[in-house]
Amino acid sequence: MIGLIAKRFLQLLLLLVGISFLVFMSMHLAPGDPATIIGGPTATESDLSAIREELGLNKPVLIQYFEYVGGVLQGDLGYSFQNNQGVAEAIATRFPQTLNLAIGSMIVAVIIGVPAGIISAIKQNSWFDFSSTTIALAGISIPNFWLGAMLILVFSVQLQWLPVGGLSAPFWTIEGIKQLILPAITLGTASAAMIARMSRSAMLEVIRADYIRTARAKGVHNNTVIWIHALRNAMIPVITVIGLNFGFLLGGTIITEQVFAINGVGRLMIDAIAARDFPVVQGTVLLVATLFVVVNLVVDIVYAFVDPRISYE
Amino acid sequence: MEQLLQVNDLITSFRTTGGKLPAVRGVSFSVNEGETLCIVGESGCGKSITTLSVIGLLPNNGEISEGSIKFQGEELTTKKEKELRKLRGNDISMIFQEPMTALNPVFTIGYQLMEPLKTHRRMSNKEMRSKSIDLLKQVGIPDPEKKLKQFPHELSGGMRQRVLIAIALACNPSLLIADEPTTALDVTIQAQILDLIDDLKTDLGMGVVMVTHDMGVVAEVADRVMVMYAGNVVETGTVDEIFSSPKHPYTKGLLASVPNVDDTDHKLEAIPGSLPNLNETIHGCRFHPRCPFAMEKCVEKDPPQFKVSQQQYSKCWLQEEGISSEPKDRAYS
Numbered sequence: 001m002i003g004l005i006a007k008r009f010l011q012l013l014l015l016l017v018g019i020s021f022l023v024f025m026s027m028h029l030a031p032g033d034p035a036t037i038i039g040g041p042t043a044t045e046s047d048l049s050a051i052r053e054e055l056g057l058n059k060p061v062l063i064q065y066f067e068y069v070g071g072v073l074q075g076d077l078g079y080s081f082q083n084n085q086g087v088a089e090a091i092a093t094r095f096p097q098t099l100n101l102a103i104g105s106m107i108v109a110v111i112i113g114v115p116a117g118i119i120s121a122i123k124q125n126s127w128f129d130f131s132s133t134t135i136a137l138a139g140i141s142i143p144n145f146w147l148g149a150m151l152i153l154v155f156s157v158q159l160q161w162l163p164v165g166g167l168s169a170p171f172w173t174i175e176g177i178k179q180l181i182l183p184a185i186t187l188g189t190a191s192a193a194m195i196a197r198m199s200r201s202a203m204l205e206v207i208r209a210d211y212i213r214t215a216r217a218k219g220v221h222n223n224t225v226i227w228i229h230a231l232r233n234a235m236i237p238v239i240t241v242i243g244l245n246f247g248f249l250l251g252g253t254i255i256t257e258q259v260f261a262i263n264g265v266g267r268l269m270i271d272a273i274a275a276r277d278f279p280v281v282q283g284t285v286l287l288v289a290t291l292f293v294v295v296n297l298v299v300d301i302v303y304a305f306v307d308p309r310i311s312y313e
Numbered sequence: 314m315e316q317l318l319q320v321n322d323l324i325t326s327f328r329t330t331g332g333k334l335p336a337v338r339g340v341s342f343s344v345n346e347g348e349t350l351c352i353v354g355e356s357g358c359g360k361s362i363t364t365l366s367v368i369g370l371l372p373n374n375g376e377i378s379e380g381s382i383k384f385q386g387e388e389l390t391t392k393k394e395k396e397l398r399k400l401r402g403n404d405i406s407m408i409f410q411e412p413m414t415a416l417n418p419v420f421t422i423g424y425q426l427m428e429p430l431k432t433h434r435r436m437s438n439k440e441m442r443s444k445s446i447d448l449l450k451q452v453g454i455p456d457p458e459k460k461l462k463q464f465p466h467e468l469s470g471g472m473r474q475r476v477l478i479a480i481a482l483a484c485n486p487s488l489l490i491a492d493e494p495t496t497a498l499d500v501t502i503q504a505q506i507l508d509l510i511d512d513l514k515t516d517l518g519m520g521v522v523m524v525t526h527d528m529g530v531v532a533e534v535a536d537r538v539m540v541m542y543a544g545n546v547v548e549t550g551t552v553d554e555i556f557s558s559p560k561h562p563y564t565k566g567l568l569a570s571v572p573n574v575d576d577t578d579h580k581l582e583a584i585p586g587s588l589p590n591l592n593e594t595i596h597g598c599r600f601h602p603r604c605p606f607a608m609e610k611c612v613e614k615d616p617p618q619f620k621v622s623q624q625q626y627s628k629c630w631l632q633e634e635g636i637s638s639e640p641k642d643r644a645y646s
Contacts, residue, residue: 210414211418215417218428218429218480220428222394229417307419308418308419
């Protein structure tokens with residue numbers, strides 16, 4: 001187990017080097033100069049070169065990259081070009097909202113996806129199965145921004161049940177939960193659909209297994225057969241999908257944050273890209289990549305608990 | 314000996330897109346206490362479906378369309394699922410073909426072994442544990458305390474089949490149905506498992522229904538034999554009768570296709586053709602297209618069961634008085 005974790009962190013390190021290089025280069029190769037954005041339309045050429053000098057942008061790109069990596073290795077993610085705030089600090093203030101949204105969406109996705117998939121499988125070819133697979137297809141196909149806008153239109157504007165946006169209240173308060181519901185549904189729907197489809201197919205396979213027949217031959221109640229014997233086996237592939245989706249959710253909050261005016265990491269990243277704020281873009285991308293790897297590591301560890309055949313010794 | 318199971322004119326069919334197809338076409342048999350009945354036949358002849366009908370575990374699209382199944386005098390075909398559940402694993406137990414996949418991979422042996430006890434008996438955890446250890450000992454599993462905590466993948470195929478037998482025996486069933494319990498095991502383990510089932514039958518006075526396509530297994534364990542072909546019972550008799558004087562051409566064919574190590578000149582015969590499809594309409598006897606003795610009458614009319622002796626019956630026109638002399642030239646050697 002410890003070997004697995006060590007190996008994963010080594011892989012993570014290599015991954016981060018690769019990602020940071022790609023992001024760094026694409027930011028520098030893309031048109032748009034941070035100095036002109038910071039200096040504004042009235043800045044003279046000498047103002048601009050002074051800004052470039054101050055931010056270190058006049059050095060060769062590779063030197064800039066190595067200086068950046070050197071800083072990161074010492075725990076320094078650099079400073080934002082825009083407001084001189086530390087990148088780490090900027091992320092730290094925004095991350096809780098993103099995490100809140102991602103976890104909320106994941107809860108929505110699991111609560112809807114797993115039971116829907118399992119009931120579909122047990123009642124294969126019933127009206128429930130047909131409608132749930134159809135809704136799942138729709139759920140995967142509907143774009144986030146449209147779903148978000150529609151939910152706001154219906155539940156916030158028309159019915160006025162829930163706030164239009166923001167996610168500033170803590171999630172343990174009523175206000176916090178109210179703020180979370182619409183964005184969590186918006187972001188979680190596609191994942192719910194994917195989880196439902198995976199749960200359905202995994203369950204369909206498992207309920208035909210020999211050991212399910214053995215359980216029935218023991219005279220065990222049907223509910224026990226399904227929710228104990230079958231579910232635990234069916235959950236093994238579903239956990240992979242849940243893990244992958246959680247990784248995507250953490251990195252995929254951008255659109256939802258934009259629609260619901262949530263000050264999370266996604267918006268921080270979008271704003272930074274628009275302002276050519278290189279250090280902030282770098283920092284947020286590295287964060288998302290790290291989270292993705294960590295989530296997958298956690299999934300692998302959870303496997304060993306669910307499936308006794310898997311051992312990392 | 315008390316009669317344990319009495320099946321009469323059982324018809325089991327499957328709903329398919331092509332309509333309702335009968336897999337079992339009017340099967341009747343009985344099993345007494347302490348007796349082993351072997352159901353023999355090719356794959357797909359309806360032998361497994363017959364046993365699954367008895368225990369009520371037919372696949373979703375399968376159903377008993379006609380006939381009666383009486384277990385200890387009680388009719389099973391009219392019982393509700395809830396009542397059948399009380400019998401399953403308790404009075405009637407079943408072991409299946411594939412020990413490698415018949416145990417749930419994510420639960421311990423102990424959990425799976427205690428489950429029938431938990432379901433059918435009121436026992437404390439401590440009692441269940443000691444009963445489980447006894448059961449594992451009974452089926453010859455070494456180090457039972459340790460095995461309770463292990464998972465199926467940590468055991469060999471033979472050990473897993475023993476565990477499955479222990480699970481089946483947990484509540485002292487009066488009837489044990491074994492569907493090809495040794496097919497997936499190698500020969501030495503096969504013999505051990507068969508001996509085990511035989512010993513347990515004698516010790517516990519169970520009735521055993523053993524499904525197999527292996528005539529060697531039949532010779533070893535059967536008291537009585539029932540030969541099935543394409544959903545019908547074609548011959549029944551005691552094990553001696555079936556082996557020494559088989560009457561139905563299909564039974565003869567089955568016996569002729571078994572290698573004989575004592576007789577080096579023995580020519581291995583195969584039954585020509587293959588089992589008809591479920592939806593194939595065959596006029597008259599369903600075996601006649603493959604039968605070397607087929608007569609006009611066989612095409613015209615399905616034969617009834619002819620009584621050969623006290624216990625032996627054969628569903629073949631050759632047994633009808635007058636034409637019982639067999640055409641020797643076309644007989645199996």
